[in-house]
Amino acid sequence: xxxxxxxxxxxxxxxxxxxxxxxxFDTTADIPVIARQGDCQTCYMCEAWCPEDALYVAPNxxxxxxxxxAALKAGDVIGSxxxxxxxx
Amino acid sequence: xxxxxxxPEEIASGGGVREFRTDVLVLGGGxxxxxAAISAAQRGASVILADKGFCGTSGATAPSGTGVxxxxxxxxxxxxxxxxxxxxxxYLQDRRWMARTLNQTFENVDQLARWGYPFHDDGVGFQxxxxxxxxxxxxxxxxxxxxxGVKILDHSPALELLQDEDGAVVGASGLFxxxxxxxxxxxxxxxxxxxxxxxxxxxxxxxxLTGDGLxxxxxxxxxxxxxxxxxxxxxxxxxxxxxxxxxxxxxxxTDANGDPIPGAQSKGGRSVIARWLMSGPVYASLINVDPExxxxxxxxxxxxxxxxxxxxxNPFTDRFSVTLRLEGTVRGTGGLRLVDESCATSVxxxxxxxxAATRELICGAFTGGGSHNAAWAMSSGYWAGAGAASYARxxxxxxxxxxxxxxxxxxxxxxxxxxxxxxxxxQAVQDEVFPYDRNYFRxxxxxxxxxxxLDRLWRKVESADKASVLHVAQSRQAAAMVATARWMYxxxxxxxxxxxxxxxxxRPQQDPGPRYYVRSxxxxxxxxxxxxxxPEARVLEAAE
Numbered sequence: 150x151x152x153x154x155x156x157x158x159x160x161x162x163x164x165x166x167x168x169x170x171x172x173x174f175d176t177t178a179d180i181p182v183i184a185r186q187g188d189c190q191t192c193y194m195c196e197a198w199c200p201e202d203a204l205y206v207a208p209n210x211x212x213x214x215x216x217x218x219a220a221l222k223a224g225d226v227i228g229s230x231x232x233x234x235x236x237x
Numbered sequence: 238x239x240x241x242x243x244x245p246e247e248i249a250s251g252g253g254v255r256e257f258r259t260d261v262l263v264l265g266g267g268x269x270x271x272x273a274a275i276s277a278a279q280r281g282a283s284v285i286l287a288d289k290g291f292c293g294t295s296g297a298t299a300p301s302g303t304g305v306x307x308x309x310x311x312x313x314x315x316x317x318x319x320x321x322x323x324x325x326x327x328y329l330q331d332r333r334w335m336a337r338t339l340n341q342t343f344e345n346v347d348q349l350a351r352w353g354y355p356f357h358d359d360g361v362g363f364q365x366x367x368x369x370x371x372x373x374x375x376x377x378x379x380x381x382x383x384x385x386g387v388k389i390l391d392h393s394p395a396l397e398l399l400q401d402e403d404g405a406v407v408g409a410s411g412l413f414x415x416x417x418x419x420x421x422x423x424x425x426x427x428x429x430x431x432x433x434x435x436x437x438x439x440x441x442x443x444x445x446l447t448g449d450g451l452x453x454x455x456x457x458x459x460x461x462x463x464x465x466x467x468x469x470x471x472x473x474x475x476x477x478x479x480x481x482x483x484x485x486x487x488x489x490x491t492d493a494n495g496d497p498i499p500g501a502q503s504k505g506g507r508s509v510i511a512r513w514l515m516s517g518p519v520y521a522s523l524i525n526v527d528p529e530x531x532x533x534x535x536x537x538x539x540x541x542x543x544x545x546x547x548x549x550x551n552p553f554t555d556r557f558s559v560t561l562r563l564e565g566t567v568r569g570t571g572g573l574r575l576v577d578e579s580c581a582t583s584v585x586x587x588x589x590x591x592x593a594a595t596r597e598l599i600c601g602a603f604t605g606g607g608s609h610n611a612a613w614a615m616s617s618g619y620w621a622g623a624g625a626a627s628y629a630r631x632x633x634x635x636x637x638x639x640x641x642x643x644x645x646x647x648x649x650x651x652x653x654x655x656x657x658x659x660x661x662x663x664q665a666v667q668d669e670v671f672p673y674d675r676n677y678f679r680x681x682x683x684x685x686x687x688x689x690x691l692d693r694l695w696r697k698v699e700s701a702d703k704a705s706v707l708h709v710a711q712s713r714q715a716a717a718m719v720a721t722a723r724w725m726y727x728x729x730x731x732x733x734x735x736x737x738x739x740x741x742x743x744r745p746q747q748d749p750g751p752r753y754y755v756r757s758x759x760x761x762x763x764x765x766x767x768x769x770x771x772p773e774a775r776v777l778e779a780a781e
Contacts, residue, residue: 210478
């Protein structure tokens with residue numbers, strides 16, 4: 150499921166709010182928020198469409214898990230799907 | 238496109254409702270819906286496409302990679318392509334539809350190449366002309382849909398169809414989910430391209446596929462066909478969502494002790510795995526794959542490896558726990574019955590395409606993979622778009638109907654009983670359709686017991702008061718899933734044999750008598766009917 154929006158990378162473009170097929174994100178006055186994590190179907194589409202590699206979808210589709218954002222960034226795991234499909 | 242594009246009009250707005258007028262309304266923005274919209278627009282129709290999610294990411298195709306049933310127009314190759322599927326499909330295919338799907342798919346794939354889809358050949362056979370990466374394909378289809386002059390409404394689930402006094406479908410009504418407003422689209426024709434029903438199983442991309450179009454169709458009296466072919470299960474990492482099964486052909490399946498499970502295979506031995514999963518975990522490992530092939534597999538289906546990599550699993554050396562997630566009618570073949578080559582349903586003004594329509598015409602009783610569904614989506618979408626555009630043209634000259642009737646019932650009309658909790662209803666349906674011992678291994682007794690509970694659930698749903706704007710989309714989804722499960726199990730009872738994926742543990746044999754289709758429909762009272770296969774459709778078993 151979607152676990153993180155990286156505040157450092159997110160530009161507030163709201164593409165994820167539009168592109169998520171199950172309407173998981175909400176806009177705010179600032180950057181978007183994960184408003185309905187339970188509706189996430191773990192399709193990784195938000196990651197693919199995020200131009201800043203600011204989103205991370207954990208592989209567990211059934212329950213939320215805790216993630217270490219710094220480690221994900223250090224290991225270049227954030228953005229790995231976009232690279233794999235040739236979109237970055 | 239030329240400058241002659243006919244555009245839909247917004248004719249009124251206010252009070253939280255926006256009204257539009259268009260020639261053709263397409264519901265659903267996956268491959269079938271986008272091909273339908275483009276095809277209708279190319280024929281001069283004004284077109285609105287409404288997707289419950291986002292056209293470009295919605296549905297089973299966008300997050301996947303899929304083969305396409307793409308065969309060179311060489312008579313021997315085409316013949317072999319058709320014949321190779323007939324035994325598997327229980328001989329319920331229709332040769333005429335198979336041939337025209339192969340023709341149309343060949344043309345549409347060429348069109349994709351002309352539009353700039355980056356087909357390439359990796360030389361190892363995992364990527365070829367006629368195999369598409371979902372994200373790229375659907376991003377391109379969104380762009381071409383917009384360029385064709387189609388108005389796309391994203392996050393705009395349709396809730397119900399609109400009819401005129403003669404019963405013809407003249408539009409639909411829905412919700413702008415993110416704005417909380419309603420929409421009404423008055424249309425000359427409506428195409429249901431809403432996909433199949435996977436019951437919110439989290440099979441890849443399938444959670445927008447909840448049978449919404451089947452419910453809307455049934456509410457105007459449309460007939461369904463082949464709903465017994467609805468128990469496809471696909472393999473994924475135990476807690477993962479990526480139900481791409483192709484690479485499991487390389488897998489060795491083992492039990493908790495690491496011992497091979499006798500007879501367990503992804504293809505031809507999946508039921509063994511399902512039985513094993515009822516009592517304990519099943520592990521997979523992709524064995525005997527050389528490094529070059531491993532790299533080709535990564536390039537061909539990056540998303541297969543994504544959850545594995547992120548879980549720290551090397552699938553070529555490690556054993557990892559797997560499960561089977563229900564794909565229901567998405568990888569099944571049942572759906573709305575088509576009555577002619579324009580993909581018209583049994584209701585005037587209503588068309589169906591893609592997984593919302595029956596795929597028995599090309600797959601019969603079984604579809605093992607996405608390639609036939611992908612071919613069907615682009616072909617049936619193309620035909621439905623053409624059919625709806627030409628029908629809508631005849632409607633333009635008719636007077637506007639004096640009265641528009643809202644066809645939706647469940648969760649949409651005022652009633653005395655309290656509204657239902659959509660999550661509780663969803664859970665109750667899932668309890669009937671997810672368990673392998675109920676849906677994978679069906680029996681008369683099991684089906685009847687499930688139907689008693691599902692019928693009770695439906696009575697609760699149909700007598701409940703209308704849902705609030707916050708819950709109406711979820712409530713309609715839940716209602717659609719209850720209805721779909723009832724058509725599935727009633728059809729499974731009607732088919733008094735095992736054929737294709739519709740296996741009955743108490744009727745293990747295929748009936749050698751005349752072949753028939755199981756039609757179904759109805760909401761308060763679900764009905765089924767057997768229609769004999771027409772002689773001209775029949776494929777020759779002697780050819781095997």
